[in-house]
Amino acid sequence: DVKVTQSSRYLVKRTGEKVFLECVQDMDHENMFWYRQDPGLGLRLIYFSYDVKMKEKGDIPEGYSVSREKKERFSLILESASTNQTSMYLCASSLTHSEAFFGQGTRLTVV
Amino acid sequence: QQQVKQSPQSLIVQKGGIPIINCAYENTAFDYFPWYQQFPGKGPALLIAIRPDVSEKKEGRFTISFNKSAKQFSLHIMDSQPGDSATYFCAAVVPYGGSQGNLIFGKGTKLSVKP
Numbered sequence: 282d283v284k285v286t287q288s289s290r291y292l293v294k295r296t297g298e299k300v301f302l303e304c305v306q307d308m309d310h311e312n313m314f315w316y317r318q319d320p321g322l323g324l325r326l327i328y329f330s331y332d333v334k335m336k337e338k339g340d341i342p343e344g345y346s347v348s349r350e351k352k353e354r355f356s357l358i359l360e361s362a363s364t365n366q367t368s369m370y371l372c373a374s375s376l377t378h379s380e381a382f383f384g385q386g387t388r389l390t391v392v
Numbered sequence: 393q394q395q396v397k398q399s400p401q402s403l404i405v406q407k408g409g410i411p412i413i414n415c416a417y418e419n420t421a422f423d424y425f426p427w428y429q430q431f432p433g434k435g436p437a438l439l440i441a442i443r444p445d446v447s448e449k450k451e452g453r454f455t456i457s458f459n460k461s462a463k464q465f466s467l468h469i470m471d472s473q474p475g476d477s478a479t480y481f482c483a484a485v486v487p488y489g490g491s492q493g494n495l496i497f498g499k500g501t502k503l504s505v506k507p
Binding site: 285312324371373375382383384 | 495
């Protein structure tokens with residue numbers, strides 16, 4: 282079974298903190314994605330990566346950065362957390378021409 | 393057009409009913425169409441998927457119908473159960489995308505199956 286593991290299920294951070302969300306996949310997938318999910322807005326793509334050290338901006342990259350130093354790991358960084366970044370964050374991985382597999386999600390609250 | 397339009401936004405059916413969720417697309421470069429099921433507090437999980445050279449695919453109580461000429465596809469849930477209550481997302485895969493990457497999602501349908 283494909284496994285996509287996100288480092289935390291729940292996270293509470295203070296405004297202005299630097300926040301790291303980690304994601305690891307075990308299926309040697311070349312593509313990895315970070316989405317945020319908010320009620321009524323569906324899944325919105327923040328960043329994606331199709332290879333190590335490669336990254337592309339998604340629809341809503343502002344306030345975020347990413348890092349992919351190894352094929353299996355894709356990190357999302359909130360440079361200076363703000364309350365409007367309170368959300369569910371979902372990591373996914375895929376092969377090209379194929380479906381994505383999601384992690385269990387990280388519910389981030391910024392206070 | 394890198395969009396997938398999904399309807400309805402929400403759906404309520406009685407147990408045993410057959411909810412139908414519809415999706416439409418414009419980009420003929422899409423070459424794979426997965427459906428995801430998401431329960432509250434969990435990540436979306438792959439439910440069933442279809443390629444455009446097939447008109448129908450069945451897995452258990454879940455069926456995808458695909459109409460290539462109309463650029464539409466739909467999910468049918470036979471004999472729906474309260475445990476099927478979840479949010480369903482359709483998606484389309486394109487060989488190489490722009491700001492959305494290669495996986496384009498619909499906005500989701502919240503299904504509620506009443507006992």
